[in-house]
Amino acid sequence: xxxxxxxxxxxxxxxxxxxxxxxxxxxxxxxxxxxxxxxxxxxxxxxxxxxxxxxxxxxxxxxxxxxxxxxxxxxxxxxxxxxxxxxxxxxxxxxxxxxxxxxxxxxxxxxxxxxxxxxxxxxxxxxxxxxxxxxxxxxxxxxxxxxxxxxxxxxxxxxxxxxxxxxxxxxxxxxxxxxxxxxxxxxxxxxxxxxxxxxxxxxxxxxxxxxxxxxxxxxxxxxxxxxxxxxxxxxxxxxxxxxxxxxxxxxxxxxxxxxxxxxxxxxxxxxxxxxxxxxxxxxxxxxxxxxxxxxxxxxxxxxxxxxxxxxxxxxxxxxxxxxxxxxxxxxxxxxxxxxxxxxxxxxxxxxxxxxxxxxxxxxxxxxxxxxxxxxxxxxxxxxxxxxxxxxxxxxxxxxxxxxxxxxxxxxxxxxxxxxxxxxxxxxxxxxxxxxxxxxxxxxxxxxxxxxxxxxxxxxxxxxxxxxxxxxxxxxxxxxxxxxxxxxxxxxxxxxxxxxxxxxxxxxxxxxxxxxxxxxxxxxxxxxxxxxxxxxxxxxxxxxxxxxxxxxxxxxxxxxxxxxxxxxxxxxxxxxxxxxxxx
Numbered sequence: 001x002x003x004x005x006x007x008x009x010x011x012x013x014x015x016x017x018x019x020x021x022x023x024x025x026x027x028x029x030x031x032x033x034x035x036x037x038x039x040x041x042x043x044x045x046x047x048x049x050x051x052x053x054x055x056x057x058x059x060x061x062x063x064x065x066x067x068x069x070x071x072x073x074x075x076x077x078x079x080x081x082x083x084x085x086x087x088x089x090x091x092x093x094x095x096x097x098x099x100x101x102x103x104x105x106x107x108x109x110x111x112x113x114x115x116x117x118x119x120x121x122x123x124x125x126x127x128x129x130x131x132x133x134x135x136x137x138x139x140x141x142x143x144x145x146x147x148x149x150x151x152x153x154x155x156x157x158x159x160x161x162x163x164x165x166x167x168x169x170x171x172x173x174x175x176x177x178x179x180x181x182x183x184x185x186x187x188x189x190x191x192x193x194x195x196x197x198x199x200x201x202x203x204x205x206x207x208x209x210x211x212x213x214x215x216x217x218x219x220x221x222x223x224x225x226x227x228x229x230x231x232x233x234x235x236x237x238x239x240x241x242x243x244x245x246x247x248x249x250x251x252x253x254x255x256x257x258x259x260x261x262x263x264x265x266x267x268x269x270x271x272x273x274x275x276x277x278x279x280x281x282x283x284x285x286x287x288x289x290x291x292x293x294x295x296x297x298x299x300x301x302x303x304x305x306x307x308x309x310x311x312x313x314x315x316x317x318x319x320x321x322x323x324x325x326x327x328x329x330x331x332x333x334x335x336x337x338x339x340x341x342x343x344x345x346x347x348x349x350x351x352x353x354x355x356x357x358x359x360x361x362x363x364x365x366x367x368x369x370x371x372x373x374x375x376x377x378x379x380x381x382x383x384x385x386x387x388x389x390x391x392x393x394x395x396x397x398x399x400x401x402x403x404x405x406x407x408x409x410x411x412x413x414x415x416x417x418x419x420x421x422x423x424x425x426x427x428x429x430x431x432x433x434x435x436x437x438x439x440x441x442x443x444x445x446x447x448x449x450x451x452x453x454x455x456x457x458x459x460x461x462x463x464x465x466x467x468x469x470x471x472x473x474x475x476x477x478x479x480x481x482x483x484x485x486x487x488x489x490x491x492x493x494x495x496x497x498x499x500x501x502x503x504x505x506x507x508x509x510x511x512x513x514x515x516x517x518x519x520x521x522x523x524x525x526x527x528x529x530x531x532x533x534x535x536x537x538x539x540x541x542x543x544x545x546x547x548x549x550x551x552x553x554x555x556x557x558x559x560x561x562x563x564x565x566x567x568x569x570x571x572x573x574x575x576x577x578x579x580x581x582x
Contacts, residue, residue: 004056004086004102005135005156006570010541010560011225012262012281013127013154013251019102019135021086022054027135028151028221030142030214031056032159035088051085058105059083061090070094088137093125103135103157110140110162116246123153124257132560133529133568144175144213148237149244151221152230153251154261163214167207175217176240181206189213228266235276252279259285260561264542265350265493272338272357275366280338282351287340287370291377293457294343297445298331298437301386303427304375306395306418307336311353312474314344318419322390325424328442329434330388333378335395337367340374345449348474348494363394372401379406386411390418390427443469447478447489447496454495454544459511463502478502498544500578503555507546514539516558516565516574518549523576529560529568537562545574554579 005027009016019025021034036055040062051057061078080089080099088103096104106112106126112119126136137157138150143166147158163173170181174188187194187201193208194201224230238244251258262281270282277283296302303326308316313334314323326332332344342352363371379387379402388411389399396412403410413426444467448460455463464486470477474491486502489495498506507513517534518527527547539545539562547554556576558565565573 002102002131002133002569005133007133007560007568008571009225010261010263011228011230012152012258014151014221014225014230015154015156016222016225017135017156019056019086019157021056022052026222027156028147028158028218028225029156030160030218031137031157032161035159049081049083051083051087053085056086056088056103057083058088058090059101061105061107068092088135091126091130093122096126096129098129098131101134103137104130105137105139109138113141114243116243116250119247120153120250120254123155124254127154127257131567131569132564133570142214143178144173144210144217145177145237145241146244147214147217148175148221148224148230148234149247151218151225152234153247158214158218160211160214163210164207167210168203170203170206171210172206173210173213175213175220175237191216228263228268229271231280232271235271235274248276249279252276255281255284260540260563262540264540265495266354267492268354270338270351270355272355275364277338278366278370283338283340286349286351287374287377289453290341290343290346291374291381293452294346294378294381294449295452295457295460296331296343296382296384297448298441299385300328300437301330301388301431301434302379302382302384303330303332303431304341304387304389304391304395304399305332305334306391307334307339307342307357309356309359311355312347313342313353314347321419321424322427325428326431327428328436329431331384335371335375335391335398337363337371340371341378343449345446346453346494348489348491349450349453350493350495353494361394363398368397368401372398372405375399375402376405379408388413388427388430390414390423392418440469443473443476446473447476447487450489450494450496451487455506455514456512459506459509462509462511463505496544497577498555500553500555500580503546503578504553507548512538514543514545514558514562516545516547516562518547518552520550522552522581523547523554523579526559526572526576527554527556527574529565529571529573532565532568532573535562535565535573539565547574547576551582552579553582 004020007015007017017027034055037058038049038060059080087101088105089099089101090105090107092107135156138155139159140161142158143163172179191212193205196205224233238248258281305322308318310316313319334342387408390413399410413430415422451460466481468479476489478487479485484501485499487496487498490497514536519531539558543558545558554576555578556574558574559572
């Protein structure tokens with residue numbers, strides 16, 4: 001049982017936590033001053049293990065170099081004692097398992113430096129076989145330049161060994177590269193160590209600078225995790241080293257590992273500055289849900305339009321002009337990189353209103369391929385009487401590629417630019433004979449579309465079969481026909497927050513329900529992980545969840561994934577919004 005490590009915030013696989021020692025350590029962080037090595041079992045020693053609440057004691061162990069045959073590791077496997085103070089076990093990826101300690105030390109960490117594939121596989125394998133609420137310690141690898149990437153992969157604890165050693169060898173480290181002292185004319189840092197004149201700056205000063213730079217880099221990582229923006233930072237910072245770039249891309253190929261740990265929404269935006277953004281979990285998840293869960297419910301032509309810089313799109317000047325010309329005679333779907341396609345009902349839904357792209361007027365080949373593939377998948381799932389592309393010239397290759405994939409004819413209505421007088425007149429005349437759909441239909445379709453996206457295919461009509469909608473967009477409230485409120489749209493991230501009545505409908509429906517089973521207590525404010533008996537495996541941080549136990553029925557939002565709720569012995573599993581005592 002983990003007693004001395006607790007996770008407070010999550011940003012994909014990166015975690016902000018606390019090593020609960022006499023003087024607590026905020027993680028990701030350095031543990032040089034608090035780690036106590038109790039020795040090796042290769043050499044016989046005292047049977048009593050010295051430890052206490054002020055240190056993280058690495059229990060007596062047998063470490064193996066990388067490449068050691070599995071049968072050898074098993075033959076000499078360490079049996080770790082149960083101790084009553086903060087402790088860590090030394091493991092390899094092949095021998096990692098639950099030893100009841102608070103942290104796990106990866107024995108072959110230094111051998112993984114420079115090998116992206118081996119590093120990613122080692123971290124994922126170790127994390128999969130050790131408890132979710134324990135810390136992972138990689139000794140002897142951290143530098144100012146790599147620590148953000150290591151934390152993003154799921155590493156919590158570091159030391160200054162490598163940074164100091166490289167300083168003593170005359171290598172000056174920064175977050176964006178390194179250099180040998182003899183190659184530096186000036187010192188590009190303002191830390192106390194670098195206040196020494198360049199001519200007097202020696203290797204001991206360099207080691208001090210490297211340690212300070214590493215501490216500053218970790219502070220930046222922690223702030224990025226708090227803001228939910230570590231990935232945005234990495235997409236630029238990791239490019240200074242080929243190994244780090246390769247790690248990020250290798251991690252992107254491990255979608256299941258990252259997706260389980262990535263929140264379903266964030267309050268901060270995504271900076272789409274490179275093709276790497278297209279591989280982010282949030283982007284891939286949105287595209288998957290739109291093309292597999294969403295169902296168009298309008299009997300109207302599809303009108304494809306370009307995105308806008310202002311979010312949500314309907315608040316922009318260009319989209320206001322599109323609405324004036326279309327007059328609800330067509331179903332508006334926006335095309336954009338890095339999101340793909342955004343039906344008008346989902347324009348608020350994270351990350352559709354939470355990204356900023358670098359606009360150059362030219363699409364990269366990767367963007368064209370991604371957006372056209374999403375559009376093609378969307379068209380295969382949703383039938384329209386007509387497909388009208390009211391898009392500028394640079395969008396045409398995307399439309400043409402998608403049209404070829406699904407064998408659908410596109411009608412183009414833009415002259416020069418989508419908002420010119422001629423272009424707007426073209427789209428208006430093209431739709432002139434189409435009937436308008438009513439406000440009531442727009443509102444009902446929005447609630448059901450969000451429900452499909454959020455809860456699963458078919459959830460909209462299952463949960464909201466008899467539906468009335470109150471208030472004005474975007475703060476829509478869903479009620480039943482007797483006026484009892486079932487849910488409301490949260491405009492900040494475009495998802496539904498259920499009431500108890502809505503949660504009961506969800507739980508009683510055939511739609512996939514995300515459940516948290518709790519012990520016999522009444523949760524007030526939150527459910528702590530020790531109180532969770534079981535949880536749906538597909539629960540992700542931020543998901544709406546039904547909470548049920550012998551004494552209570554409640555609804556709230558998950559603070560951790562379903563598997564982590566079941567494994568963890570500390571931390572908040574879910575918030576509680578509404579509660580009924582049984």
